[in-house]
Amino acid sequence: VMLQLTRARNRLTTPATLTLPEIAASGLT
Numbered sequence: 001v002m003l004q005l006t007r008a009r010n011r012l013t014t015p016a017t018l019t020l021p022e023i024a025a026s027g028l029t
Contacts, residue, residue, distance in 0.1 A: 004022075004025075004026040005026060007022070008022050008023050008026050
């Protein structure tokens with residue numbers, strides 16, 4: 001899970017459109 005959170009933070013630099021789904025998926029996992 002921590003790896004996903006790290007990736008999510010890295011994706012924060014990218015558009016939120018792609019970030020929101022990723023964070024949501026990470027939270028569910």
